[in-house]
Amino acid sequence: MNLYDNLKYFARILNVPSENIDLLLKRIGLYEHRKKMAGKLSKGQRQRLILARAVLHRPKVLFLDEPTNGLDPSASNEIHKLLMELKNEGMAIFLTTHNMEEAAKLCDNVALLNDGVIVEYGSPQAICLKHNQIKKYRVRLTDGTTHLLLQNEKTTGQIAQWMNSGQLETIHSCEPTLETVFLDTTGRNLQ
Known part of the structure; x- marks a missing residue:
């Protein structure tokens, strides 16, 4: 089936008006491909079609497993934007992912699991x-030099001096990423 017919079939199963299909296809960036056979879609387009089927009936809760697995950054970003829109509209989304950057970007709260046991829970920022x-x-x-400084009074004075003299170009805190926390709390690599 083509994309439109595929979604129309699911709309009938879910008792959803088929008038919503064109709007949804536009929203996920597949409207211009609506007559394309579903089997001829790129991996990113297939992922968006699967997501469209999942949200066609506007569920209050959506469960997703690795929705961007194997996708290029552009396709992943499109799915991220759609998920953020759905979240902002009030849809609760449970996302399982091994991509800690994705979890930090999309999730209000994360649970880090090790062998089925929650080893850390909270907002990504709070955990980090x-x-x-x-x-x-x-x-x-x-002048292009980079310095890694520990937090102490000497560092505070040095940073203030660089700021006052106009020498400071960038400053970044070095808290761990969610991936680093995962590796530290589980003692193993991501799989």
Whole structure:
């Protein structure tokens, strides 16, 4: 079946008006492909079609397993935008992913699992800050040099001096990423 007929079939099963199909195809960026055979879609287009079928009936709760697995950054970004829109409209989304960057970007709360046991739970930012044991700052100056500094009074004075003299180009805190926390709390690599 083509994309439109595929969604029309599911609309009948879910008792959803088929008038919603064109709007949904436009929203997920597949409207111009609506007459294309579903089997001829790229992997990213197939993922968006699967997501369209999942949200066609506007569920209050949506469960997704690795929705961007194997997709290029552009296709992943399109799915991320759609998921954020759905979340902002009030849909509760449960997402399983091994992609910690994706989890940090999309999730209000995450549960890190190790052998089926929750080893950490909370907002991605709160989890990362909780595991920020050694506070450091990466500073780049206008002369191109980069400095990694531990948080202390000397560092505070040095950063203030660079700021006052106009030498400070960038400053970044060095808290761990969600991936680093996962690896530290589980003691193993992502799979």
